[in-house]
Amino acid sequence: MQSVPFANGDTMPQLGLGTWKADPGVVGAAVTEALRLGYRHIDCARIYGNEAEVGRALADAFRGGLKRDDVWITSKLWNDAHAPDDVRPALERTLADLGLDHLDLYLIHWPIAHKPGVTMPQTGEDYVHPDDLPLSTTWAAMETLVDAGLTRHIGVSNCSVPRLRALVDGARRAPEVNQIELHPYLQQPAMMAYCRQAGVHLTAYSPLGSSDRPAHLRGAAEPVLLQDPTVAAVATRHGATPAQVLLAWALRRGTSVIPKSVNPARLAQNLAAADLVLGDEDVAALAALDRQYRYVSGSFWVLPGGPHTLETLWGDA
């Protein structure tokens, strides 16, 4: 498995298991099977509501001989804990749920702060205005988590280039990762260029199009990435599946990628994508598919009277 090197010598396996939408009751078995197959990178988050079950599967694997240092675990700070005093307790809760004494990577899940006690905002009043709690303030609290040894690396998720640049330029410890939606329908070339130049690693989420998103997060007539004819043609050429083509494409671009599956056969299929090497002809065909289409549109953050718009969220790439 290819891996991503970090400045301190740590390496992150480039293909990991996503756990968003992996429900309690099934996520544990999926993690157990993934580790058995050879996955060594699990992507988690507090808001997924399943970290305790992931933790039990990890504990089983450690009892079975897996070493903590042989697996990379990422989690994410939810939007209700951006106040500096709330950041460390949020990580400690995630660590308790996962049964770990440190994470490998902790990300700010969204550049969006909720008022205390608000898990999902219902009105614009439920947000803390960015002027009152800038992302840089939350970031400074994240930096102290590395100092304390509670996580080895810190980063962000869902950050636009201007937001990322502001953090990189102002930080004591620059974000090492931005986890964003990336796939052939949303290729984000400006983000790729900025991150290459700034030394920020990109992780691709929703690499398969996340068609298991809850109905209220789905658009009316979404394009179905896994059924794209160009992706299918590349897959046929290689005797691979469309999902494997999408994952191999992400790996070839140098991003890490975290497909979610709770199905043993698809877990194995996705891991095997690390061995699929696409040719220049394939890459050219896939490059032509970009349509700036976001499956995770962010429109659910745009509430009347609130401080967030799609322009503040995604503007300037």
Ligand code: A2P
């Ligand atoms: P399942 O968990 O039943 O395998 P994303 O990672 O973009 O969020 O996509 C996850 C969705 O893609 C889930 O519905 C998942 O279903 C499905 N999926 C995962 N791997 C594959 C695959 N190899 N082929 C087809 N669908 C897949």
